[in-house]
Amino acid sequence: MSEIKQTFNSSLGKKLIMALTGLFLCTFIIVHVGGNLLLFSNDNGFGFNVYANFLTHFPPIEVIAYILYLSIVVHALYALIITVKNRKSRPVGYAVQPKADASWSSKNMGLLGSILFLFIVIHMGDFWFKYHNDKQMGFKEYRTDLATGKTTDAVYTPVQEDFSHSVSVENNVEIVRVKDLHARVVVAFSQWWYVLFYVIAMGALSFHLLHGFQSAFRTLGWVHRKYTPIVYAIGTWFFAVIIPLLFAAMPVYYFFMHKG
Amino acid sequence: MNGNMNLTLKVWRQKNAQTSGKFVTYKAEAISPDMSFLEMLDVVNEGLTHKGDEPINFDHDCREGICGMCSLYINGHPHGPKRGVTTCQLHMRTFHDGETITIEPWRASAFPVVKDLAVDRSAFDRIQQAGGYVSVNTGVSTDGNAIPIPKVIADEAFNSATCIGCGACVAACKNASAMLFVSAKVTQLGLLPQGQPERYSRVQSMVAQMDEEGFGSCTNTGACEAECPKEIKLTNIARMNNDFFSAKLFREEGVHDAKH
Numbered sequence: 001m002s003e004i005k006q007t008f009n010s011s012l013g014k015k016l017i018m019a020l021t022g023l024f025l026c027t028f029i030i031v032h033v034g035g036n037l038l039l040f041s042n043d044n045g046f047g048f049n050v051y052a053n054f055l056t057h058f059p060p061i062e063v064i065a066y067i068l069y070l071s072i073v074v075h076a077l078y079a080l081i082i083t084v085k086n087r088k089s090r091p092v093g094y095a096v097q098p099k100a101d102a103s104w105s106s107k108n109m110g111l112l113g114s115i116l117f118l119f120i121v122i123h124m125g126d127f128w129f130k131y132h133n134d135k136q137m138g139f140k141e142y143r144t145d146l147a148t149g150k151t152t153d154a155v156y157t158p159v160q161e162d163f164s165h166s167v168s169v170e171n172n173v174e175i176v177r178v179k180d181l182h183a184r185v186v187v188a189f190s191q192w193w194y195v196l197f198y199v200i201a202m203g204a205l206s207f208h209l210l211h212g213f214q215s216a217f218r219t220l221g222w223v224h225r226k227y228t229p230i231v232y233a234i235g236t237w238f239f240a241v242i243i244p245l246l247f248a249a250m251p252v253y254y255f256f257m258h259k260g
Numbered sequence: 261m262n263g264n265m266n267l268t269l270k271v272w273r274q275k276n277a278q279t280s281g282k283f284v285t286y287k288a289e290a291i292s293p294d295m296s297f298l299e300m301l302d303v304v305n306e307g308l309t310h311k312g313d314e315p316i317n318f319d320h321d322c323r324e325g326i327c328g329m330c331s332l333y334i335n336g337h338p339h340g341p342k343r344g345v346t347t348c349q350l351h352m353r354t355f356h357d358g359e360t361i362t363i364e365p366w367r368a369s370a371f372p373v374v375k376d377l378a379v380d381r382s383a384f385d386r387i388q389q390a391g392g393y394v395s396v397n398t399g400v401s402t403d404g405n406a407i408p409i410p411k412v413i414a415d416e417a418f419n420s421a422t423c424i425g426c427g428a429c430v431a432a433c434k435n436a437s438a439m440l441f442v443s444a445k446v447t448q449l450g451l452l453p454q455g456q457p458e459r460y461s462r463v464q465s466m467v468a469q470m471d472e473e474g475f476g477s478c479t480n481t482g483a484c485e486a487e488c489p490k491e492i493k494l495t496n497i498a499r500m501n502n503d504f505f506s507a508k509l510f511r512e513e514g515v516h517d518a519k520h
Contacts, residue, residue, distance in 0.1 A: 007508040011477045012467060012501060082477050086435035089476035091369050095270075095283065096362045099336035100432045100483035107434060107481055215480040221502025223495050 012219075014082050019216035021075040026213060026239060028068055029205075033246050040253065044153045045182020046142045052131065053165050053178040076117050083110055105207040106215070112208040119201035126188055131181055139163070140180040146172045155180075189254035202248040210240035265291045265352060268360040269304065271316055277372045277380075283362075286316075293353035297340060298323060298330060300352055317376035325349040325489065328424030331431070332377055333364040338428035338487045346426065346489040366427050368436035370473045383473040384425050384441060390469035391462035392445040394454050407453050420447040422490040429484035429492070435476030440484040442470050443500035444492045450503060460507035467504055 007013045035055070038047040055061050105112065130137055141156035146169070156177050165178045188194055213235030217223065222231075267288040274281025288304050295303070298320050305315035321329035330347040334340040340350040355361060363377060371379040421444075429440035446463050449455035455462070478497055485494040 003508075010467060011471050011475075012504050013508075015477055015501075016505060086437075086476035086479075089369050089436035089474055090367050090434075092367050094333060094336070094364055094367055095272075096333075096336040096364070098432060098434065098483060099341075100481075101486040102434075102481035102483040106479060109479065211480075218480045218494075218498045219478070219501055221498045221500075221505060223498035 011082075011085075014078055015219045017078050018075060018082065019219040021071040021078075022212055022216045024071050025068075025075065026209065026216075028071075029239075029243055029247075033243050036250060037246070039182075039185065039250050043151065044142075045140065045180065045185070046151055046153065046176070048182050048185070049140060049142075049178045049180060050176060052181045056131065057165065072117075072120060076113065079110065079113055103211060105211040109208065109211060112204045115201060115204040116208060119197070119204070122197075123201075127181065127184065130184060131179065138180045138183060139177055140182070142176045142178075144174040144176070146174055186254060186258055189251040190258055192255065195251040195255045198251040199248045202244040205247070206240045206244040209243075210236060213239045263293060265293060265355065265357040265359075267291060267300075267355065267358070270360060270362040271377070272364045273316070273376055274365075274373050276375055281373065281376075291352055293351065295352045296323070296348055297332070297334070297350040297352065298348050317374075317378050319378045320348060323348040326424060328426040331366050331379065331381075331426060331428070333366060333431055335362055338366070338431040339426075339489050343486075344489060344491050346424075349489075366431040368427075368430050368475070370436070370438070370475050371427060371430065379427075381425070381427050383475075384427065384438070386473065387438070387442055387466055387469045388425075388445065391458065391465035392449065393458075394449055395458060396454070409453060413451050417448050417451040420444040420451075420492060420496055423448070423488075423492050424490060426489065428487050428489060430475065432483045432487035433476065433478075434481060434483065435479060437478050437484075438470050438473070438475040439478040439497045439500070440488060440492055440494070442466050443496035446500045446503060447496045450499075460503065460511050463500060463503040464507050467500075 008017060035051050036048075038051050041047045055065075139156040139158055140153055142151055142153045144151045158177075163177075166175075167177075168175050189198075214228075214232050217228070217231050265288075269286045269288050270283045271286060272281055273284045286304055286308075288300055291300050291303065298318070301316060301318060308315045319329050319331050321327045323330075325346045325348060328346075330339075332339065332347045334347070334350075339345060339347045340354065342350055342354050365371075365373050365377045366379045366381075368379075370383040371381055374380050423441060423444035425441060427438075427441070430436050430438050433439075446466060449462060450459045480494070480497070482494050485492065
């Protein structure tokens, strides 16, 4: 046991924890951006609300969700511990700032990470916390005519106090009643400053992953003449360009769509 | 003489490790562009000695770029602005007439200032002593060509072996990390057949000593690689991480006892 403790307390062991939690969070955002593409489906939140309901009521996902929260906390905590240690390694700084050829994002991971942590706290407070705790959050009822495939929606007021969701079929009409998280999205993304904050945070995500994704592979020791260029390409184009752009498009799209 | 330069030097002066230092400005006049940086300091020191002042203390030895003794953090670059050279191989033609040059010592808690620009780099010696060697039995010397070594492996090992242990990597790193130095030593010995028996114990003891000395962690910014006078590659760090983690997590570390 003490040997394992020793491994993870070493400078390399702490970086291993950073790399593993970081890569796990990278896989999470793929799922997160994929699911949230339902926001673009223009169905008054039918797909999105059903998806949100699935995520919060499917036990394996609930287990993974807690591993996810833990990863975020551990990643941030270790970043703090490592940064404090690194600062102690150079108690007296230079008069002339180092001009070495190193990418901006690699030198500012702490700043970018802090922006992201603040974002995650606000983001989860507005959506995750309200979804789980806010008694005010309403329900919506989606009626789909199975013959024509047409869906209509209406606000639903639950009869029982502890109602969570229901799916039933009456007279060839499918009735789905779920919490209306979509309405919360519409309200949140109607404020310009909120949209701006989201876009800035996604900029931080982009630069954080531009360095972070490939750096994690280096920390794990997975560098290879043939595969490292592929890791760089994925880290740059997929994690630092496509994913942040898709995420940032969501608040921007809702802001302009629900304006006029 | 024609074409000579007049320079302003801002030099860190510090009596010893116990006192705090400060910058002192000196004029370096009639400096030939063909002088090395150290020769320019020699000229300044001669002037100081003539005036009865304490000459500027700096480390130097071979003055041909192979001993690793010279240091100096010049205008934001360890070993000055030119790539792939040590301070002794840096010529004054790199600078222009009338320029102000700021000269600082290596800054790291593991490299305490001895006097002025000279720092104590014995931390590197202790890391080296912890495992940076190959144990060879005495007796008849074997033919060097008896063990076939692939050209790629030999080249990688020899490239890493060019590390002169000057500490520019530590000086350049924002975390004052010694990972490039330690990984060069680990690679140089760990890749060759003669270094195999101690490969996994070596990486563990050298990393343990590195942590003990108080160097920072690696953020994979690559500043060390950019500033290294011997152009040691960042890939060595990944290779060292790989060896370290496989040693810690997967290798047999001791002989099995009855229970396990």
